[in-house]
Each structure stands twice: as structure tokens, then as C-alpha cells.
Amino acid sequence: MEQNDNKVNKTMTTQPGMSDVVLGCVMPYIDDPKDRDAVSLVCRRWYELDALTRKHLTIALCYTTSPDRLRRRFRHLESLKLKGKPRAAMFNLIPEDWGGYVTPWVNEIAENFNCLKSVHFRRMIVQDSDLEVLARSRGKVLQVLKLDKCSGFSTDGLLHVGRMCRQLRTLFLEESSIIEKDGQWLHELAVNNSVLMTLNFYMTDLVKVRFEDLELIARNCRYLVSVKISDCEILDLVGFFHAASVLEEFCGGSFNDQPERYSVVSFPPRLCRLGLTYMGKNEMPIVFPFASLLKKLDLLYALLDTEDHCLLIQRCPNLEVLETRNVIGDRGLEVLARSCKRLKRLRIERGADEQEMEDEEGVVSQRGLMALSQGCLELEYLAVYVSDITNASLQYIGTYSKNLCDFRLVLLDKEERITDLPLDNGVRDLLRGCEKLRRFALYLRPGGLTDVGLGYIGQYSPKVRWMLLGSVGGSDAGLLEFSRGCPSLQKLEVRGCCFSERALAASVMQLTSLRYLWVQGYRASDSGCDLLAMARPFWNIELIPARRIVMTDQVGEADVVEDPAHILAYYSLAGPRTDFPETVIRLDTSATGVEL
Amino acid sequence: MSRATVELDFFGMEKANSSKSQFQKFIDRRRSFRGIQGAISKMNPELIKSVISSGSTNRSPVDWRKSFSVPSSPKEDRSSPVPSLPILNPALRASSEDSRETAPVTIFYNGTVSVFNVTRDKAESIFKLAVEGSSKNVESTDSLKVANPSRDQRNLLETRNGDLPIARNKSLQRFLEKRKER
Numbered sequence: 199m200e201q202n203d204n205k206v207n208k209t210m211t212t213q214p215g216m217s218d219v220v221l222g223c224v225m226p227y228i229d230d231p232k233d234r235d236a237v238s239l240v241c242r243r244w245y246e247l248d249a250l251t252r253k254h255l256t257i258a259l260c261y262t263t264s265p266d267r268l269r270r271r272f273r274h275l276e277s278l279k280l281k282g283k284p285r286a287a288m289f290n291l292i293p294e295d296w297g298g299y300v301t302p303w304v305n306e307i308a309e310n311f312n313c314l315k316s317v318h319f320r321r322m323i324v325q326d327s328d329l330e331v332l333a334r335s336r337g338k339v340l341q342v343l344k345l346d347k348c349s350g351f352s353t354d355g356l357l358h359v360g361r362m363c364r365q366l367r368t369l370f371l372e373e374s375s376i377i378e379k380d381g382q383w384l385h386e387l388a389v390n391n392s393v394l395m396t397l398n399f400y401m402t403d404l405v406k407v408r409f410e411d412l413e414l415i416a417r418n419c420r421y422l423v424s425v426k427i428s429d430c431e432i433l434d435l436v437g438f439f440h441a442a443s444v445l446e447e448f449c450g451g452s453f454n455d456q457p458e459r460y461s462v463v464s465f466p467p468r469l470c471r472l473g474l475t476y477m478g479k480n481e482m483p484i485v486f487p488f489a490s491l492l493k494k495l496d497l498l499y500a501l502l503d504t505e506d507h508c509l510l511i512q513r514c515p516n517l518e519v520l521e522t523r524n525v526i527g528d529r530g531l532e533v534l535a536r537s538c539k540r541l542k543r544l545r546i547e548r549g550a551d552e553q554e555m556e557d558e559e560g561v562v563s564q565r566g567l568m569a570l571s572q573g574c575l576e577l578e579y580l581a582v583y584v585s586d587i588t589n590a591s592l593q594y595i596g597t598y599s600k601n602l603c604d605f606r607l608v609l610l611d612k613e614e615r616i617t618d619l620p621l622d623n624g625v626r627d628l629l630r631g632c633e634k635l636r637r638f639a640l641y642l643r644p645g646g647l648t649d650v651g652l653g654y655i656g657q658y659s660p661k662v663r664w665m666l667l668g669s670v671g672g673s674d675a676g677l678l679e680f681s682r683g684c685p686s687l688q689k690l691e692v693r694g695c696c697f698s699e700r701a702l703a704a705s706v707m708q709l710t711s712l713r714y715l716w717v718q719g720y721r722a723s724d725s726g727c728d729l730l731a732m733a734r735p736f737w738n739i740e741l742i743p744a745r746r747i748v749m750t751d752q753v754g755e756a757d758v759v760e761d762p763a764h765i766l767a768y769y770s771l772a773g774p775r776t777d778f779p780e781t782v783i784r785l786d787t788s789a790t791g792v793e794l
Numbered sequence: 795m796s797r798a799t800v801e802l803d804f805f806g807m808e809k810a811n812s813s814k815s816q817f818q819k820f821i822d823r824r825r826s827f828r829g830i831q832g833a834i835s836k837m838n839p840e841l842i843k844s845v846i847s848s849g850s851t852n853r854s855p856v857d858w859r860k861s862f863s864v865p866s867s868p869k870e871d872r873s874s875p876v877p878s879l880p881i882l883n884p885a886l887r888a889s890s891e892d893s894r895e896t897a898p899v900t901i902f903y904n905g906t907v908s909v910f911n912v913t914r915d916k917a918e919s920i921f922k923l924a925v926e927g928s929s930k931n932v933e934s935t936d937s938l939k940v941a942n943p944s945r946d947q948r949n950l951l952e953t954r955n956g957d958l959p960i961a962r963n964k965s966l967q968r969f970l971e972k973r974k975e976r
Contacts, residue, residue, distance in 0.1 A: 289961035401965045694958035719958045
């Protein structure tokens with residue numbers, strides 16, 4: 199914020215109250231980003247003090263600013279989180295080369311950020327050379343490195359990390375697409391590091407890692423608390439489990455041998471967060487001895503049916519976090535509601551579509567939701583794919599789930615008939631009841647929510663900052679009514695709706711807090727010009743035109759599918775992007791008109 | 795950035811005039827993000843006719859053969875920001891036309907290319923059909939709908955969820971595929 203320097207300084211020195219010295223002592227205790235944001239807007243002096251003392255920064259989209267601006271404002275930053283590709287990239291909806299390159303940031307970090315100890319890149323493109331630069335320049339002080347759903351690098355890049363980042367407490371690679379040359383990187387980490395606390399290469403498909411190196415890490419690193427790996431035979435990890443005496447979290451592995459053989463596996467005594475890949479009903483009993491200690495259970499990649507879920511869950515009274523597929527079924531949710539009174543987070547993902555692959559009981563509906571809301575009163579996060587739904591079940595959630603901060607519901611499209619649509623009243627009652635709601639996602643189908651319901655969402659979500667709306671509303675009127683509300687909405691994702699460009703542009707202008715918009719599936723205008731109604735300073739508009747992508751359908755056959763156009767718009771202080779691939783178009787909103 | 799989203803360079807002929815009539819309107823329409831199919835369904839049939847007739851005068855239409863496979867964002871031809879297209883000019887039409895003589899019609903549709911040898915009359919009926927089909931779809935409310943979607947495409951595109959299938963999380967997708975192999 200630009201202030202008149204002289205005027206402000208004069209005021210500060212003559213003003214009674216907090217001196218700068220006192221302020222300087224208090225400021226470092228203010229951590230919440232919203233508080234910090236407010237502090238920095240008070241006056242020039244507070245802005246500067248915030249800049250000097252802020253420890254962590256999250257840049258929600260890397261193109262909203264530049265490395266240069268970051269350096270000028272927060273030179274003493276200790277921890278940085280940068281996000282690149284739109285969230286839709288997690289669903290294969292964004293071209294791989296869309297952007298989000300870390301290179302300019304890494305170069306700036308290497309050069310100028312001498313206090314930086316923690317780096318987290320999410321959905322960005324990282325190259326081996328970037329890892330080398332980072333390791334060489336910051337290796338001596340780097341404590342946390344997270345390459346979270348990133349791509350573009352290989353295990354060669356990780357070699358540099360293993361060799362030069364000897365102070366690393368956390369190495370996080372979960373869900374990154376990594377080109378695997380060999381397992382040498384893990385060996386380097388094993389021989390060079392003795393302070394590692396968190397190691398995560400879960401869901402990376404790295405198979406050339408040697409379990410001996412895992413064991414070595416466990417022996418060398420006395421504080422190893424969390425390890426999440428790719429597929430590695432559990433029987434090979436007996437030595438690792440024995441050595442990792444303070445381990446609290448383990449995910450990954452696989453079961454390729456006879457079930458009886460796994461009785462020799464004994465887990466570390468403090469293990470309370472667990473997720474065993476490909477664990478089936480016959481291997482499940484190895485968890486029973488310590489199931490009552492479990493606080494977090496990841497069954498997303500297990501091979502359990504509904505009955506198995508019931509058997510396991512009822513032994514976990516201290517469960518706080520559960521992630522699984524909809525094979526848990528309504529029956530499993532009823533068991534959960536009865537047994538797990540401390541449950542805070544529940545994520546139920548969509549299982550296989552083919553009947554043979556999953557349990558026929560494996561559907562979640564209003565029945566499970568009603569039981570869940572009444573039983574698990576401490577629920578803060580609920581994300582669920584349902585096959586059927588009613589207004590009443592949503593009303594139950596509004597009535598009982600008073601701690602809910604994050605609610606996401608997707609209505610699967612397998613069933614033709616849904617018991618109770620539209621969900622206008624249920625959604626309204628849920629939003630009115632869940633007063634702490636910050637994040638909200640609703641993905642339905644035509645007829646699932648009318649324009650009236652969409653208006654309710656606008657009206658009754660005062661604190662919601664992020665929303666995903668899929669296949670809701672009936673017309674532009676609904677969207678316009680919606681956008682008259684949502685006073686806190688910063689980030690909006692819209693998919694598969696019937697809204698026109700004109701309405702989208704108009705709603706953007708009405709949403710007072712909006713700084714990021716992503717849309718896929720909309721009524722395009724003839725010339726693409728209707729979007730210009732939202733042209734304004736600092737507002738970048740990008741388009742990913744319709745393209746053809748190869749998708750594997752339910753029967754495993756490759757299919758060429760038409761992927762409709764996307765709109766991405768966001769506030770930026772850095773001007774329009776310059777690193778476009780050919781699959782992205784920038785809408786040039788300069789005075790001469792549309793230039794594509 | 796004045797790069798075209800979809801290169802319609804398949805005719806590859808220099809434009810004779812820079813008149814602002816059908817050609818400019820066509821370019822402006824083409825600047826929407828519908829992709830090739832939208833463009834073709836709105837293309838002036840006269841334009842196609844003039845190509846056919848120039849084909850029938852034995853001028854080798856080199857450039858259309860070049861674009862036989864239609865990538866969604868072709869790497870070549872980036873140097874020409876504006877694709878060259880023949881301008882409709884009735885004067886270009888050959889004055890004496892044998893109604894029985896066939897000429898190739900090349901139809902680019904949604905990533906496929908088909909070439910037919912048809913008589914002039916047949917060609918005109920094809921164009922009429924396309925024009926009628928596209929005028930009916932002018933009010934189309936979905937950027938995916940095309941003049942005559944094939945049955946397969948309709949099944950793919952028109953699911954119950956407003957024409958877009960629910961996308962699946964990458965990791966889960968991989969797990970479900972790996973599971974089949976176990």
C-alpha cells in the first residue's frame with residue numbers, strides 16, 4: 199500500500215500507544231495469514247514490520263506475482279508455499295505443459311532468500327536442474343522440501359537433494375510424476391542424513407528403491423516419525439519396522455505373498471496413522487492388535503469390501519481421520535457413526551464403476567449420511583461421493599455437524615432416478631446450520647439444484663472462501679442471483695453448467711472478494727468476446743480451448759474424448775503470463791480489442 | 795499473442811482479396827473456441843464449392859493433403875498468423891462445368907478426414923445439408939454440440955451430468971487400473 203511516508207512517520211512518533219519496539223516484539227507472534235494481511239494494511243510502518251517478520255507465505259497461484267516482487271517485500275521469508283496448475287490438474291483436466299514452472303522462483307531463492315528453510319511446490323513443473331540449483335544454494339539450511347503433485351523431474355534431480363540437503367527434516371514427493379532412473383537417490387539420502395523426520399514418496403510409482411536403504415534411514419534417523427512409500431513388499435520391511443522405533447505414520451507397501459506369512463510383521467509401538475496398499479480381508483487382521491490406537495486410517499488403496507470395513511472400523515474408537523472409497527457403504531458409515539465418536543475428517547472417494555470390481559453394498563446414500571451426522575458430532579471435513587441423496591440428509595448435516603468447515607458432495611451419475619431432487623432446501627439448511635463453513639463443493643446433475651437453490655448458496659454462505667459448483671442451476675439467472683451473495687468467495691470453480699459467457703463475466707464483477715475463477719463447460723459466445731465484460735486492470739484471463747485427450751474408460755480401452763474449453767481468470771500484480779504453451783490462449787484485453 | 799487457436803490451413807491457397815465480407819466474418823467467427831467442428835459447420839458452402847471447382851481444373855491442391863492428420867494445436871504453420879483461404883469470387887468458378895464430372899470433397903470433421911469424389915450436384919446437396927444442420931444449431935447451448943454428432947460421440951459427451959462426465963482423481967484412477975492387473 200502506498201502511503202505518504204513523511205506524514206505517517208510524523209504521526210507515529212507523536213502518537214501515544216504502542217511504540218515500534220513493542221510492536222516489533224508482538225508482531226512475530228501473529229501467524230494467521232488473514233491477521234498478517236490486515237496488519238500490513240494499517241499503515242506503512244506496520245507494512246514494513248510485517249514484511250520483516252513474516253515467516254511463512256503461501257502464494258495460491260504463482261502467476262499472481264513474481265519472484266522479484268516477492269524478494270522486494272519478503273526477503274527474510276523462512277517458509278514458502280507456491281501453487282501452480284489449477285486444481286483441476288489433479289483430475290487430468292489441464293494440459294501437462296500448462297505452466298507453473300518453478301525455475302524463476304528457484305533462481306530467486308538461490309540468489310536472495312537466505313533465511314528460507316522450507317519450500318513447498320504444489321502442482322508445478324520442476325526440472326532436475328532446478329533441484330540441483332536449490333540443493334547447491336540452500337542445501338546447508340533447507341529443512342523442508344515438498345514437491346507435491348509436481349512433474350518434470352527425475353530421480354537424478356533427487357540425487358542432488360540426497361547428497362547436499364543434509365539438514366532435511368521433511369522430504370515430500372507425494373503424487374509427483376517422477377521419471378525413475380534408479381533407486382540411488384534414496385541411498386544418498388540414507389547415507390547423508392540423520393535428522394529426517396518425514397519421508398514421503400507415496401503414490402509416485404517409484405519401484406527401484408531398495409528396502410535396505412529404507413532400513414538404513416530408519417536406523418540413522420532417530421526422529422523418523424512418518425514414512426509413506428510406494429509399492430514395496432511388506433515382508434521386506436520387517437527390518438525397517440523394527441528399526442523405526444518412534445514411527446507414528448506409515449502408508450504404502452503391498453501384499454504379494456500368502457496372507458499367513460504376514461503374521462510375522464510387527465509394527466512400531468507408536469504407530470497410529472496407517473494406510474496399507476492392497477491390503478485385503480485376509481491381511482487385515484495384522485492391524486487388529488493396535489487398531490484401538492489408530493487415529494488415521496487410509497483405505498483408499500486397500501482391497502476391502504463393505505463387511506471388512508465394518509469389522510475394522512468398529513475396532514478403531516479413537517479414529518479421527520478416515521479416507522476410503524464408497525465401498526464402505528451405508529452400513530460402514532453406520533458402524534463409523536456408532537464407533538468413532540472422535541471422527542474429524544472423512545473422505546469417501548469414488549470406487550470402480552464396474553459392479554464386479556466393487557462390493558454391491560458399496561454405495562453411499564442419504565442413509566449413511568444421516569447416521570454419520572448424528573453419530574460423529576466433531577466432524578470438521580466431509581467429502582463424499584454419493585449414489586443417492588435427499589434433502590433430509592442434508593438438513594441432518596446442517597443440524598448436527600456444527601463443526602463442519604469443509605463440505606464436498608458429488609452425486610454420481612450411475613443411477614437414473616434420485617430419490618429427492620432438487621436439493622434446494624437441503625442445501626439451504628445445510629449452509630444455514632454449518633456456520634463455520636469455509637469450503638464448499640457441490641457436484642450434481644441437471645435438475646439437481648434449481649436457480650432458487652443456487653440463490654440460496656449465494657445467500658447463506660457468508661464465510662465460504664472456496665467453492666466448486668458442478669452441474670447446478672438452470673439458467674444464467676441462477677448464477678447472477680448467486681453472485682449477489684457469497685461475500686467472502688475468493689476462489690470459484692464451475693464445471694458442467696449451462697451458464698453463458700455473458701453471465702459468467704457479469705457474476706465475476708458482482709462477487710466482491712473473487713480473485714480466481716476456473717470454468718469448464720459453459721455456453722460459449724460466437725466470438726468469445728462476451729468474456730470481455732469482465733476485463734479490468736490486473737485481471738488476467740486465459741483460455742484453454744477444447745481439445746482431444748485420450749482417456750481410459752471403464753473397460754480399460756483408450757478413448758479419444760472431447761475435453762471442452764476452460765476459462766481461467768485471476769488477479770495478478772505481475773501482468774499477463776509470458777510462458778504459454780500452445781494449448782493456452784491469453785485474452786488480450788488491451789484497448790485494441792480481442793487478440794488471440 | 796495473435797496466434798490462431800486452430801489452424802485451418804488445409805486449403806493452403808493465398809487469398810486473392812482482403813475484402814472484409816465472408817472471409818473476415820469467417821475469421822471472426824473462427825476465433826471462438828469451438829475448434830474445427832464449429833468452424834466447418836459455419837463455413838460458407840460457396841467457399842467449399844470454389845475449392846472443388848479449382849480442384850476440378852486440375853490444379854494440384856497440395857496443401858490439403860499435407861494436413862491430413864489434424865492435430866488440435868499444430869506445431870507447423872505458426873509463422874502465418876492468419877490462415878490462407880480462398881476468397882469467394884464467383885468469377886473464379888469455371889464457366890463450363892460438366893455436371894457428370896466428379897471432384898474430390900474433403901471433409902474435416904472432429905479429427906477425422908474423409909475424401910469423397912462427388913459430382914457437383916451431389917456436392918451442393920451435401921453443402922445444403924450442412925448449412926441447414928448448422929443453422930438449426932446456431933442456438934446450441936453447449937460448446938460441445940456439433941452439426942451432426944455421431945452416435946458414439948453423443949454417448950461420450952452427453953452423460954447425465956450436463957454433458958461432462960465426472961472426472962476422477964489421478965491417483966485413484968491409477969490404483970483402479972493397477973488393481974485390475976492383480
